[in-house]
Amino acid sequence: MGTGRKTIKHTIILLIILIVLxxxxxxxxAAKVSLKDTGLIIASFxxxxxxxxxxxxxxxxxxxxxxxxxxxxxxxxxxxxIALASAGVIFQGLFRNPMADPFVIGVSAGAxxxxxxxxxxxxxxxxxxxxxxxIFALLGALATTFLVYSISSARGKxxxxxxxxxxxxLSAMLSAMTSFIMIFRTHDLTKIIFWIMGxxxxxxxxxxxIIAPMxxxxxxxxxxxxxxxxxxxxxxxxxxxLGVQTERVKKILLIMASLIAAxxxxxxxxxxxxxxxxxxILRLIVGPDxxxxxxxxxxxxxxxxxxxxxxxxxxxxxREIPVGIITSIVGVPFFLYLLVKSKKQVF
Amino acid sequence: xxxxxxMITVKNLDFSYNxxxxxxxxxxxxxxxxxxxxxxxxxxxxxxxxNLISKVLIxxxxxxxxxxxxxxxxxxxxxxxxxxVVPQYTNPGFSFTVAxxxxxxxxxxxxxxxxxxxxxxxVVRGAMEKTKILPFxxxxxxxxxxxxxxxxxxxxxxxxxxxxxxxxxPTSHLDINFQIEFMNLFLSLNRKEKKTIIAxxxxxxxxxxxxxxxxLLKEGRIFNLGSGEDxxxxxxxxxxFGSDVFVGRNPVTKKIYVSPVFNPGVDLGISSQKANxxxxxxxxxxxxxxxxxxxxxxxxxxxxxxxxxxxxxxxLDTAQMLKIPxxxxxxxxxxxxxxxxxxxxxxxxxxxxxxxxVEFGFGNxxxxxxxxxxxxxxxxxxxxxxKNIRERDHTGGKAExxxxxxxxxxxxxxxxxxxxxxxx
Numbered sequence: 001m002g003t004g005r006k007t008i009k010h011t012i013i014l015l016i017i018l019i020v021l022x023x024x025x026x027x028x029x030a031a032k033v034s035l036k037d038t039g040l041i042i043a044s045f046x047x048x049x050x051x052x053x054x055x056x057x058x059x060x061x062x063x064x065x066x067x068x069x070x071x072x073x074x075x076x077x078x079x080x081x082i083a084l085a086s087a088g089v090i091f092q093g094l095f096r097n098p099m100a101d102p103f104v105i106g107v108s109a110g111a112x113x114x115x116x117x118x119x120x121x122x123x124x125x126x127x128x129x130x131x132x133x134x135i136f137a138l139l140g141a142l143a144t145t146f147l148v149y150s151i152s153s154a155r156g157k158x159x160x161x162x163x164x165x166x167x168x169x170l171s172a173m174l175s176a177m178t179s180f181i182m183i184f185r186t187h188d189l190t191k192i193i194f195w196i197m198g199x200x201x202x203x204x205x206x207x208x209x210i211i212a213p214m215x216x217x218x219x220x221x222x223x224x225x226x227x228x229x230x231x232x233x234x235x236x237x238x239x240x241x242l243g244v245q246t247e248r249v250k251k252i253l254l255i256m257a258s259l260i261a262a263x264x265x266x267x268x269x270x271x272x273x274x275x276x277x278x279x280x281i282l283r284l285i286v287g288p289d290x291x292x293x294x295x296x297x298x299x300x301x302x303x304x305x306x307x308x309x310x311x312x313x314x315x316x317x318x319r320e321i322p323v324g325i326i327t328s329i330v331g332v333p334f335f336l337y338l339l340v341k342s343k344k345q346v347f
Numbered sequence: 348x349x350x351x352x353x354m355i356t357v358k359n360l361d362f363s364y365n366x367x368x369x370x371x372x373x374x375x376x377x378x379x380x381x382x383x384x385x386x387x388x389x390x391x392x393x394x395x396x397x398n399l400i401s402k403v404l405i406x407x408x409x410x411x412x413x414x415x416x417x418x419x420x421x422x423x424x425x426x427x428x429x430x431x432v433v434p435q436y437t438n439p440g441f442s443f444t445v446a447x448x449x450x451x452x453x454x455x456x457x458x459x460x461x462x463x464x465x466x467x468x469x470v471v472r473g474a475m476e477k478t479k480i481l482p483f484x485x486x487x488x489x490x491x492x493x494x495x496x497x498x499x500x501x502x503x504x505x506x507x508x509x510x511x512x513x514x515x516x517p518t519s520h521l522d523i524n525f526q527i528e529f530m531n532l533f534l535s536l537n538r539k540e541k542k543t544i545i546a547x548x549x550x551x552x553x554x555x556x557x558x559x560x561x562x563l564l565k566e567g568r569i570f571n572l573g574s575g576e577d578x579x580x581x582x583x584x585x586x587x588f589g590s591d592v593f594v595g596r597n598p599v600t601k602k603i604y605v606s607p608v609f610n611p612g613v614d615l616g617i618s619s620q621k622a623n624x625x626x627x628x629x630x631x632x633x634x635x636x637x638x639x640x641x642x643x644x645x646x647x648x649x650x651x652x653x654x655x656x657x658x659x660x661x662x663l664d665t666a667q668m669l670k671i672p673x674x675x676x677x678x679x680x681x682x683x684x685x686x687x688x689x690x691x692x693x694x695x696x697x698x699x700x701x702x703x704x705v706e707f708g709f710g711n712x713x714x715x716x717x718x719x720x721x722x723x724x725x726x727x728x729x730x731x732x733x734k735n736i737r738e739r740d741h742t743g744g745k746a747e748x749x750x751x752x753x754x755x756x757x758x759x760x761x762x763x764x765x766x767x768x769x770x771x
Contacts, residue, residue, distance in 0.1 A: 004462050096440030224459050231451050233440035240403040241434070242507070243427030243455035288441030 007292045010285075014299040018078070021303060025310040026070045030317060033062045041066045073203035076211070076267065077309040077323070078302035080200065081274055083215045083264035085301020088275030089294050090222060090257035093229040094250060095160055101276035102261035105167035105254075106144040109174035111265040114140020115195050116178045120185050131202070133195065134266045141262035144170060149254065158250050198269035198324035200309055211267050215260060219298060222256040225249055226290040233288075273327040274304050277335045304331065351378040353415065354511055354543045355400060360409035362395055369395045371567040373409070379510075382537045382544045384554035387564030388588050393547045396564070397513045400545070402426045413511070427455035431504035433517040436497065439488060446484040448499050449475055452506025474505035477532065494525035501532070512536065514546035518553070526550075530557055551605045555579060556597070563587050575603060581668055591646070595664045608642055626650065626771060629697035631714050632673070633705035635661035640703055640731065640764035645669045647768065652697065654690040655682045655714055681710040687717060694721045699771060702753070703764070704733040707746035715749050719756075728758040729770055 027038040041063050044050045055063060087102035095104065103109075118136030148170055152162040178196075182189055228249040231239045236246045261275070282297040305323070308330065312323040355377040362370040370392045377383055385393045398404040400411060402418050411418045414429050421429075431452070439448065452474065453467040475481045478498040483491070488499060497517065504512065514533065518526045534557060536542045548554040554561060555575040563570040563578060565587045571578040584592045584605060591608040628644055630637045632653045638661055645651050654674030656663045666673040674689045676682050682690075694700055700721045707715060722728045730753065740746040754760060759770050 093440070227454060227457065227459075230443070230447070231454055234437050234451070237398070237403055238434060238437055240423060241401050241427065241432040242451055242503070243424040245423050283441070287447075288443055289447055 006286075007295060010292060010296045011299060014296055014303065018299060018303050018306070021306055022074055022078075025074050025306055026066050028310060028314050029065070029070060031062065031065050033066060037062065038066060042071070045071075068205075072205045072208050073200055073309070073313075074306060076203040076208045077200050077305045079208065079212045079215055080264045080268045080271065081278075081301040081303070081305025082219065082298045083260045083301075084271065084275035084305070085278040085297045086219050086222065086294065087257040087261040087264070088301075089279045089290065089297045090229070090253050090260075091275075092279055093233060093290055094253055094257075095164065096233050097164075098280065099276075100164075101272075102257070102264070103171075103270070103272075103275070105148045105163055105258065106171045106174065107141045107258060107261045108265055108270045109171035109178075110144025111137040111141040111262065112196050112270060113174040113178050114138070114143075115266075115269070116181050116192050119191055119195065120181055120188050134207075137195075137269075138262055138266035140174075141265055142259075144174065145258040145262065149258075153251075157247055158254065163254075194322060195269045197322035198271035199312070199320070199322045200268055201313075201320060207267055211263055215263055218256050218260050218263075222253060222260075223294060225253055226294050229253065229290045230288075269322075269324070271305065271324045271327060273324075273331045274301055274308075277331055278304055281335060351380065353377070354379050354381070354413070355545070356410070356412040357400070358410040358412075360396075360399065360407055360411065362392075362399060362404070362407040364395075369567050370399070370407070373567075373569055375562065375569065375572060377511075377543060377545060379543055380537065380541050381560060382533075382546070382558045383560040383562055384546045384548050384558035385562045385564055386548070386551055386554055386587070387570075391564040391587075392567040393564055394515055397432065397515050397545070397547060401430050401432050401513055403432075424455040427507055427509070429509050430511045430513060431507035431509040432513045432515060433501055433504045435516045435519060436493075437500050437503075442487045442489040444485050445480055445488055445491070445499050446471065446475070448488050449480075449484075449502045449506050452503040455507060470508055471502075471506050474502040477505060478502040494521050497521060497525065497529070501529070505536075510541075511543045511545070514544065514548075516547050516549050519549040526553065533557065551579070551584070555604060556600060556602050579603060579605065593642075593665065594668055595661075626699065627652070627697040628699045628701060628771070629653070629693050630701045631703065631705060631718060632656035632662035632666070633660065633711055633714065635665075636703040636705045637662045637701075638665040640701060640767055641665050641669060641671065643764050643768070644701075645671060649771070652693050654693055655686045655711070679710075682713045687713045690714070691717050691720065694718075694726065695724075698727065700726055700728045701731065701767060702728060702758070703731045704739065706739040706741065707750075708741040712742055712746060712749075715746055715753070719749055719753055722753055722756045722758055728753065729767055730754060730758045730760050731762075731764055731767065732760050733763060 023035060023039050023042060026042060027033045027035050037058055040053055040055055041058065044053045044055045045067065084102050091100040091102060091104050092098060114136040115133045117140070118132040122132050122136070148163060148167045151166040152159050182192055228244050231242050231244050232246060232249065239246045278301045279293065279297045282293055282300055286292045286296050304327070308326040309323045311330070312321045312326045315321070353376050358374050360370055360373040361368070373396065385396065387393050395404065399407050400413065402421070402423060413421070413426065418426060449471045450463060450467065453463065453471060456467060457463060472481070475484060478501050480495065480498050480502055483495070488496060491499065501517065518529045521529070530553060533544060533546070537544050546554070546558065558575070560573060561575045561578055562572045563583060570587050571583060579594065581592060581594050584590060593606045593608050595604055595606065596602070597604045627650045630641055630651060630653045633656060637653055641651060641653055641662070642665060652672045653662060653666045655676050656666065656673055657676050657678050657680070659678045663673065663675060672693070674686055674693060676686045694717055700718060702718050705711070705714070718728060736747050736750045761767055761770060
């Protein structure tokens with residue numbers, strides 16, 4: 001017992017792994033920078049620590065590559081990973097269903113449709129320096145979530161089954177509409193396909209600064225509902241008997257998780273697997289208690305996406321592979337291996 | 348019971364689901380330390396009532412007060428501190444450990460921004476001790492047996508540290524050993540820890556043996572509310588459940604019990620034969636051998652009497668329950684001349700005498716003598732020869748001799764009570 005201490009222990013271990021990986025990932029790329037130099041450059045940006053560090057004898061080009069090109073991408077990938085895994089934990093918990101992922105209620109199809117419209121019909125107009133595609137993807141994701149949610153809630157209650165079904169139905173329709181547009185706009189085809197496959201090539205500090213605080217706030221708010229989420233997995237009626245405001249908690253968590261997923265999708269496109277499988281892997285390690293599962297899965301999601309994105313941009317250098325392909329090709333066999341090896345009953 | 352604090356007050360409670368009235372004008376009080384069982388057929392509104400009191404369901408009309416406060420003013424956590432529900436079963440979506448499951452019962456006491464304190468662990472530990480699940484605190488809930496799982500659910504409810512327990516058929520899918528274990532736990536919680544208990548039991552006898560009061564619910568209304576002794580009868584069970592039962596008394600606990608009465612004749616098509624209501628039938632009783640035929644003929648509308656039976660004999664319970672006239676004798680005493688004469692009077696005024704497969708000793712030998720006199724005087728006698736007379740003769744051949752004489756003198760011999768119907 002003592003869930004608090006266990007949570008802190010596991011989260012710190014994962015954070016240390018993440019920091020090590022940040023340094024390793026930042027040193028890898030077309031221009032090779034040593035691990036030591038990379039570490040020094042990164043440390044020089046940390047307030048308080050930079051006082052003790054002298055980077056003047058380092059190559060200024062390396063400093064720019066790391067600080068302006070690699071780090072924004074690394075941090076964006078970490079935060080997208082965190083967002084996807086957190087949303088995955090929440091959706092799986094709410095639906096009591098191992099198939100649930102951040103896109104289960106249509107966020108991805110909505111975002112893809114929005115992005116397609118943005119790509120095809122509107123050009124050049126950005127808002128506050130964010131590209132049209134990102135804005136339209138976010139709008140598409142939010143509109144779909146809202147629609148699915150309103151279809152599924154009647155008389156103050158949200159029906160989980162209706163939520164899943166209307167999500168699937170609406171996704172199918174939106175995907176069809178996206179394909180329809182693609183037929184007529186063949187010259188935009190590759191752009192659309194690349195966006196849908198997901199990637200972090202357009203990362204910048206600016207993008208990160210807008211997305212990260214929102215994701216952090218939403219994740220922290222949701223974090224206070226993890227005890228409720230544990231109990232909701234016993235069923236709505238039992239949860240209510242144990243004093244959980246079932247409908248309210250479900251609504252709050254649904255909205256939070258949908259927003260988190262929508263933010264992630266709008267900057268990265270559709271990156272599969274991370275949100276679905278990271279929570280499963282962590283459940284095998286730390287158990288099903290959401291109070292531990294949620295923070296650890298979040299950090300692990302960051303680790304998974306950082307590793308995948310580093311592979312995506314380096315294995316076929318100078319060519320880049322959409323990171324969604326890596327997450328699935330490398331991640332799925334690993335997950336299947338874990339499933340077979342542990343033979344634990346996850347659900 | 349009066350003078351104790353009212354724990355639950357329900358006033359003019361109405362509840363409808365999809366325009367169908369599920370509860371209709373329900374009013375009752377439950378005082379501290381009461382143990383009240385709600386009985387009623389499926390769909391009579393039992394679970395709805397429990398769900399309304401625990402505020403799992405809302406949208407009712409009327410008033411529900413728990414601990415002197417209107418539940419409309421209470422939030423779910425406040426209610427969960429006062430009322431703990433024990434459901435039939437729980438099926439968690441994930442494989443939590445036993446300790447994690449029980450800790451969920453502390454939810455009402457832990458603030459959203461807080462964490463489990465020492466007190467919470469102490470209460471959880473106590474709840475696991477009471478339900479004997481401490482040895483497997485770290486095992487996965489999903490790997491436990493049905494009875495063990497139900498103990499965990501019970502511990503979860505106990506962790507709520509509430510003064511009221513609502514039991515919603517908590518033992519209905521458990522084996523008898525677990526049922527008894529749980530009943531003992533409920534009784535000790537009720538008596539030692541002064542917990543107020545409202546229970547739904549599938550099993551009427553479980554309710555009768557253990558609760559202080561019974562509420563009979565029929566089609567959303569309270570049919571009757573009172574002690575089992577006062578309100579459970581053949582008639583009340585018939586009108587609430589529509590079933591034929593035998594109401595007897597448990598010799599060990601002295602409490603009444605209910606046992607179903609099956610009437611195979613109904614399915615054998617014999618019911619098509621019209622019963623002659625004016626046909627008077629006298630049955631020789633003893634050791635319960637007469638009960639089946641007594642019940643059968645009574646249910647077909649014949650005018651039935653029985654004798655001579657000893658007090659404490661099952662046949663006497665049956666006769667009393669069916670409200671048919673009988674001749675009785677003090678327990679374990681030989682039949683006196685007074686009783687024998689009374690019996691002969693019944694025989695004389697009857698059209699048919701039935702002799703079931705009673706065990707004969709010197710004590711009730713005179714019953715056989717009475718039958719012999721009846722057949723000698725030309726009465727119609729039917730003998731149910733289900734069991735060889737030699738095996739039930741404890742008089743050293745005397746009874747067998749007389750029995751064979753009765754048959755030789757023209758008694759009709761049948762092999763079971765169902766065949767009696769055709770011979771009347």
